[in-house]
Amino acid sequence: MKIFVTYLAAFVVWLLLTWSLDPQEVLAGLAVAALSTYLTRDILVELPPSRPFHPKRYIWFLYYIPVFFWHMLRANLDVAYRVLHPEVPIRPGIVKVRTNLKREISKTMLANSITLTPGTLTVDVVGDFLYVHWINVSTHDPEEQTRIIVSRFERILKEVFE
């Protein structure tokens, strides 16, 4: 099942990239999609354990996109403020936060979301813990740090991927 989904996705990306329905292009695409699916068979993303095609997942994902872009825009204005300010106001440090997400794919998406949002950059993921470089450490309380850094996306990603 997951192999079929990957194959289909690879083929659709090929069609979009070539943007033509010429039989030669389509045949080449079928072959290339098969090859790339075969080469990545060991690292394919597993489908969610229960109800992988439930519409609720996709609705939550649609909600995730604007939330993500809003935080990303804020992140950029934040960086712009810090680098243009004459004194470069930063208080960096690496903090450790805990996540409730269990699947690899949701942890990956959480780490990527954290990296693109204001002032934080994921350095490593070990088990349930994320090590996050924070450009302006505002509190030393781990609970509070987890609330600020992780919970923005954790709830949405839980609905989408778990």
Place this chain on the structure above:
Amino acid sequence: MSEIGLVLISVGVVFDLFGCIGLVRLPDIYNRLQAATKCVTLGTCMILIGVAFYTGLDAIGVKAIICAVFILLTSPTGAHALARGSHRSGVPLWEGSVGDKYREDKEGGEVHEEA
């Protein structure tokens, strides 16, 4: 439509510029990665989406949108690999930093042993 595209491209270039200023002004590799990743990802995505608006939904526009999605997925992953790699090969944090949990935990080694 092409006006929207030009505006997006201009704003994207400005964000890319902020990212480059950050690369020069911030003190250590981790802070620089922050600036480089965030600004360059959004800036470049805006340039690509601007191209898509400018040309419309043809071969070039669709390629630009696919590139934007790829950058959104790969750029934070690359930053993550760079930060982890530098920490593991001993690049120190800036002396003004307020703590390094990652070093205290021996790069996650202790958690690994617990688990």
